[in-house]
Amino acid sequence: MTASTSLKPARELAEINDARFPNESDEYRRARTALLAEEIELRRHIERVAEMRRALPPGGAITKDYRFIGEEGPVSFLDLFRDKQTLVAYSYMFGPQRKRPCPMCTSLLSSWDGEALDVEQRAALVVIARSPVERLVAFKHERGWKSLRIYSDLTGDYTRDYVSTDDADVPAFNVFTRRDGTVRHFWSGEMGMETADPGQDPRGAPDLMPLWTILDCTPEGRGKDWYPKLEYDSTI
Incomplete structure (x- = not known):
């Protein structure tokens, strides 16, 4: 249109x-x-x-040599693209200070795991967190994720530049492009606490979580007296 x-x-x-x-x-x-x-x-x-x-006009060029640890070993930022021209990177709230990952991030990524192979037809999709990769992979297996690519930002260089300047354990959604030999930042979700409307949790639009899309179609709506869980009773 x-x-x-x-x-x-x-x-x-x-x-x-x-x-x-x-x-x-x-x-x-x-x-x-x-x-x-x-x-x-x-x-x-x-x-x-x-x-x-x-x-959007071209975003800032990526000039640093960001390094990550994946399930198969060290990789560069460029490696994350694989054969794609666009990279979608979600920063997962599972830093080394956490005993367990963020349930809300986990809920989002659980839904994305089922879509990852479809997304990868058009763009590379990765999940980045600050914990050691062994910890991330262990939870990936616990949750039953099969298709999400998980990477550890052990140095925190990427996180401080594109997630939180003070290396806080917060989520982020970034998109990067590789065009004409130059890798650039394309777009990032920028809605947070300061842009939230009264009475609402901070969230972007469109909402990235299918969970909320479903609940917004119900008479009960999203509700304010519950939260996604990391474990559920398998009999329910």
């Missing part, structure tokens, strides 16, 4: 929707049609934002 694309009004599209369900009231259908119009507008806004993101 481009700026010159002529779109029908969202309300007009919503009005021609012929979905109906058993025993629904006229009141429900009117409210649902109004909601559908807003959902169409949301879809369009998401696409506008994605277009703006894709149109």
Whole structure:
């Protein structure tokens, strides 16, 4: 969709929707049609934002020789790309000071593990944390992840430049590109506590977690009295 694309009004599209369900009231259908119009507008806004993101000017060049330890040994930053031109890097809250990793990060990455091979058709996808790689791999196996590539930033050089200048154990989502022989930073999630709206947990948009996408479609919503767990009763 481009700026010159002529779109029908969202309300007009919503009005021609012929979905109906058993025993629904006229009141429900009117409210649902109004909601559908807003959902169409949301879809369009998401696409506008994605277009703006894709149109960003070139980001800063990567000039440092960042080094990591992967499951098969030491690698360079360039190695993380493999044969792709784009690298997606998630910084996992599992630093050496933690006994166990962040449950929220773990929930996100568990969903990504099932999508990793699909993502890798278009871009390289890696997970980076500050703990020794043996610790990261042990938890990867405990969680049953099969497709995520895990790397340790033992020196912290990458983390201090692209996650936290004071090497705090915080999450980050960065995208890098390799174009015309130059590796550059392309985009990073920049929404945090200071950009959060009142009464909401800090989060980006679109939300990276399928968990929230699902719960946002329920009457209970996300809720505020629970948190993802690292272990669950297998009988549930």
